[in-house]
Amino acid sequence: MGHSTSTDMDAALAVLDGIRDPSSGKGLAAAGLVQGLVIRDGRAGFMLEVPAAVAQLYAPVRDAAEKALAGLPGIERAQVVLTTASGGAPASKPAPKQSGTGRLNEDPQGRVGPSETAVRPANVKHVIAVASGKGGVGKSTVSVNLACALARMGLAVGLADADIFGPSAPRMLGVSGQPAFADGKLIPFKAHGVEVMSIGFIAEGDSPMIFRGPRASGAVRQMTAGVAWGQTGPLDVLIIDLPPGTGDIHLTVIQSVKLDGVVIVSTPQEVALIDARRAVAMFGKTGTPVLGVVENMAFFPDPVTGAPIHIFGEGGAKAEAAKLGVPLLAQVPIDIPLRQGGDEGRPLTAGDNDSPAAVAFRQAAATLRDAVLR
Numbered sequence: 001m002g003h004s005t006s007t008d009m010d011a012a013l014a015v016l017d018g019i020r021d022p023s024s025g026k027g028l029a030a031a032g033l034v035q036g037l038v039i040r041d042g043r044a045g046f047m048l049e050v051p052a053a054v055a056q057l058y059a060p061v062r063d064a065a066e067k068a069l070a071g072l073p074g075i076e077r078a079q080v081v082l083t084t085a086s087g088g089a090p091a092s093k094p095a096p097k098q099s100g101t102g103r104l105n106e107d108p109q110g111r112v113g114p115s116e117t118a119v120r121p122a123n124v125k126h127v128i129a130v131a132s133g134k135g136g137v138g139k140s141t142v143s144v145n146l147a148c149a150l151a152r153m154g155l156a157v158g159l160a161d162a163d164i165f166g167p168s169a170p171r172m173l174g175v176s177g178q179p180a181f182a183d184g185k186l187i188p189f190k191a192h193g194v195e196v197m198s199i200g201f202i203a204e205g206d207s208p209m210i211f212r213g214p215r216a217s218g219a220v221r222q223m224t225a226g227v228a229w230g231q232t233g234p235l236d237v238l239i240i241d242l243p244p245g246t247g248d249i250h251l252t253v254i255q256s257v258k259l260d261g262v263v264i265v266s267t268p269q270e271v272a273l274i275d276a277r278r279a280v281a282m283f284g285k286t287g288t289p290v291l292g293v294v295e296n297m298a299f300f301p302d303p304v305t306g307a308p309i310h311i312f313g314e315g316g317a318k319a320e321a322a323k324l325g326v327p328l329l330a331q332v333p334i335d336i337p338l339r340q341g342g343d344e345g346r347p348l349t350a351g352d353n354d355s356p357a358a359v360a361f362r363q364a365a366a367t368l369r370d371a372v373l374r
């Protein structure tokens with residue numbers, strides 16, 4: 001038991017180097033893809049950070065790496081977190097100058113305010129957007145689990161998956177098919193007590209989708225105002241899963257949808273925090289309340305005691321939230337059932353589960369309910 005020795009590390013790096021990086025053809029370690037490798041108390045893990053455009057190629061690589069680490073003597077569990085190196089979106093573009101109706105209000109200092117034309121989608125009482133500065137930090141995992149946790153509290157909940165670069169709600173909620181269309185609106189599916197609409201239902205094939213400009217804005221609008229929400233009564237809350245980054249799509253949402261506020265998802269890594277800060281600044285500039293930060297993949301729970309093992313640094317999100325004056329809504333640990341649930345269409349919070357991750361999501365959901373629904 002205890003900390004890794006350099007021999008453990010060398011053995012792990014050697015097996016990881018036996019797995020080929022599909023982009024460079026080198027071994028994973030030689031390609032610089034093994035970040036934050038930790039071996040401790042029978043657990044091994046690292047962060048596999050890859051460019052967003054090729055992220056899909058790396059799911060089998062992640063699985064192979066987990067298998068290789070789990071095969072090492074003394075390792076009982078291995079967890080490799082696949083994350084993207086930059087927002088999967090053409091992020092950080094300056095706000096476009098818009099013309100015509102629905103334009104953002106801009107004051108002489110260049111501050112943009114929420115558009116007067118922003119409205120709540122019909123039949124929806126409250127709207128919460130979930131954003132992240134960076135891709136792959138678990139924004140969709142957080143959106144889906146918050147939605148299911150709120151639904152289990154007895155609220156009428158909808159989830160609009162507006163992540164046009166990688167819609168995940170169909171997979172994470174286990175729903176597929178073409179939505180029906182009636183009276184000019186899409187009819188949402190219902191899964192785990194949550195009404196859901198996703199760009200993934202209406203886009204063709206499963207290749208990564210790149211919408212740009214007006215098509216992107218149109219697609220996001222279709223996911224919100226274009227849906228017949230509240231099939232059995234008005235929704236208490238609609239969660240919008242935004243694309244990663246801070247681009248013009250976000251401004252489209254702010255411009256067209258009246259948000260109660262936004263939840264920012266970040267990992268503890270400094271790079272993700274920098275991007276999260278940018279997202280907070282963007283929403284702040286548009287007068288959108290930041291309801292809080294969810295720190296995801298915050299730690300590995302110790303397999304024996306459950307005590308947090310902070311593999312990617314400790315306290316970053318907490319300090320950042322305090323600095324920004326927004327609540328830290330939850331610290332969600334790295335959790336294998338959470339990932340598996342997402343892959344298999346059974347969100348952790350959709351069932352009875354008292355794992356630390358499920359508890360963290362439920363606490364965050366209760367805080368949001370109290371903040372928004374009052």
Ligand SMILES: Nc1ncnc2c1ncn2[C@@H]1O[C@H](COP(=O)(O)OP(=O)(O)OP(=O)(O)O)[C@@H](O)[C@H]1O
Pocket residue numbers: 081082084088132134135136137138139140141142163166168243244296297298332333334335336338339340342343
């Ligand atoms: N706390 C966690 N523990 C373990 N795995 C996690 C955790 N959070 C997310 N994951 C896994 O990490 C991957 C990325 O998560 P997710 O798709 O939610 O991220 P995202 O930020 O929405 O990504 P994108 O940038 O593509 O929109 C998924 O495989 C997910 O299951």
